[in-house]
Amino acid sequence: MINRTRKRITLLAASFILCGIYLFCARHFAAASPQKETEHGEEMYCYVNGREGIEGTRILSQRVDKKNYLFLPSGMDLSALQINFSCPLGEWVTFEDTLIRDKVLIDVLNKGTYNKEKEFYQLSFQVCNAEGLNKDFKLRIMQSEYIPAVFLVSDDPENEGRGWVESTPDHSNVAEASVYEMDEEGNLICKQKAEKLRIRGNFTASAKKKAYQMKLRAKEDMLEIGEPRKSFALLANSYDTTLQHNTITYHLGKELGLSDSPDCRPVDVYYDGEYAGNYLLTELPGISRTNVAIEENGSYFMQIDYSHYMEREHYLELSNGMFVTLEEPEHCSQEQIEYVRGIWEELAKLTTYGGVHPTNGKTIEDYLDLDSYARYYLVQQFSKNPDGFSSSTYCYIPSDEDKIYFCSPWDFDLCYGIDHQVSELLNPNGYYPDNVGSDISTIPVVAQRIKDIYDEEMYPVVEDILLGDLEEKGDYIKSLAGYNEEIYASQKMNYKLWDFNQTGMTTLYKSYEDSVADLKDFVEKRHNWLSRAIEGWAGCREAEEVGLVVEKPLAGMPLEEQISLSDKWCGGKIFSADILEQDKYFEPLKEYHYRILLMSQYGSSFSDKVAVTSNLGKVESQNMLENGMMEVVLNVGVPEVTDTVYEGVNYAPVYNKEYYLAHYPEVVDFVGTEDDAVLEYFVTEGMNQAHQGCEDFDVKVYIARYLMFDGWEYPDIYMHYLTDGIFQEWSGRL
DSSP states (O other): OHHHHHHHHGGGGGGOOOEEEEEEOOSSOOOOOTTSOOSOGGGEEEEEOOSTTOTTEEOOOEEETTEEEEEEOTTOOGGGEEEEEEOOTTEEEEETTEEESSEEEEOHHHHSEEETTTTEEEEEEEEEETTOOEEEEEEEEEEOOSSOEEEEEESSHHHHSHHHHTTOTTSOOOEEEEEEEEOTTSOEEEEEEEEEEEEEOSGGGGSSSOEEEEEEEEEEOTTOSSOOEEEEEEEOOTTOTTSOHHHHHHHHHHHTTOTTSOOEEEEEEEETTEEEEEEEEEOOOSGGGOOSOOOSTTOEEEEEOSSSGGGSSSEEEOTTSOEEEEEESSSOOHHHHHHHHHHHHHHHHHHHTTTBOTTTOOBGGGTBOHHHHHHHHHHHHHHTOTTTTTSSEEEEEOTTOSOBEEEOOOOOTTTTTTBOSSGGGGSSSSOOSOSTTGGGGGSHHHHHHHHHHIIIIIHHIIIIIITSOTTOBOSSOBOHHHHHHHHHHHHHHHHHHSOSOOOTTBOOOSSHHHHHHHHHHHHHHHHHHHHHHHHTOOOSSOEEEEEEEEOOOOTTOOHHHHEEESOTTSSEEEEEEEEESOOSTTOTTOOEEEEEEEEEOTTOOEEEEEEEEESSSEEEEEEEOTTSOEEEEEEEEOOOOOTTEETTEEOGGGOOHHHHHHHOTHHHHHHOSOHHHHHHHIIIIIGGGTOOOBTTBOHHHHHHHHOOOTTOOHHHHHHHHHHTGGGGTOOBOO
């Protein structure tokens, strides 16, 4: 906040910086009242004539909402701001009735008018000429605080400047630039050449505020951690209105001992003189980032990625449905690819068989580093990451072990309850992610390690530091209040340039303060729920109760997907399920019996008195088999035939008769109100016209959200949701 800067100025005398501002006034201003601000703000620009190495680095004044703004970095001395003018022949500038020939030193803190509500200073100048022009020109000055600034200066700004770099979402436009970094007190800490500067991101590349990636000619310690590096990212946090999700989560990972969590810090970015906004300067994931002593030659850096795997040169489609891309080394032989595939397939088999290999007797510890997985899992669950174990999930195999390590948590823009694509993400309760990768956590020996790390490390970090008072700090993480204070002034400038809500798929907020308050509320509730949930995990104990949950059948849904455990961390696991005495699906008046095989997982076993219960039907028998599994026969009774089944397909997820008729009353004129007739009309006519048959699914929302249905007929898109999308937890609800 600028008024806090007033108190700091006297302490910054040793780091005094002059900002030279050259205001090029238009030769012919339109006649106007002296009280009207000029409409030619784009003709102004300024230079930072400060410390060694950044002479000529510009800070442009920018036109925002028909007002002229100058956005300054931390450490600039507003009590002595040098402003330089260059006006056309016959025109001059005055300030407080004093003629300015070429420059003036202004104490902005005392001479400027401070707007307390909007937190800027305003200076008023007069542009005059001999013909009677007397034009009022106002300049609003905002300043960041507490964080460094990064200046990107294109080698060829005319042909390969910011606009050119940002014009290709596929990242193909790559420029060269000079990179300067000033710390929060105005000291130059980096002066280097960027050999490659481009935009980055997949989904985020479509945002208005672009993220950048740069590779420097030589290593620089831009994060001041004592570890110089060549490659860095500048994350825009476009979809996170708090601008804090990534910072908090990376620091949480480091605080938990996931030491290859990226080092990072917020910065103000200036690109070719224009203020670009608040960014997160961070390292990039990669083999060189891992802090385990491994050789690059013979090591493999990988990503679990269900979304963009086909864009990579090498990727694996595993038997459990997981997709893994090989990120490093860049080029792999077929032998190397099959080696990596073999380790992942063995891990998948171990997960299927509860943590013990069915043929060689090896256990989960032989193929997976439990500590790195446990810490990674906790970070994903705490943040409720929609991409957890499905995208931006990094891991590596070191050269001296046939074992997978999880590392480098990445990309948390849409976390902490703001993503509306999946309804479960908005609720601070519940497990998410809940997929193949997270299923490893249910193996008792893994669950016990997660439980121990949570109790001993994560709970006190969140309780005492993250949710603590303003001054609370750990080795890496600090309080939510501390993060908010750190970027408060910067976010004020950022949101002068950028829309506060940049996407329709996240929570919409009225103010920055509202988004920060919502983040705190979510973190508090998530912390409380997670602590209760993990406390209830059995871990390495005997399983004394196994609860079955049976859902009503859905057309095309495998039986194994209808049956689940009420507590996945009870120590048991469903190995298989089938239907006894089945002649026909939905056969009237027939009782159905499910035969379910349960197995105990590594680190646990079934108690002699284990009880099996079910939410539906009756457990008719449970017997221990010679192979150690338990056979359970469940009588689920007679299935209900509903009024949403048409030609063997259950349309319940996309159709509700009452809703449909309320929104399309003309259907009654065509077919009446009989259940079968209305349903048939919806399937044969309504779906062709993209009718919305229920509150939870709108085919047009589904198309717009997933952008993969070019050329598809509407009925085929409904069927995609019923047979595929619904099981991936895709949403067609606005």
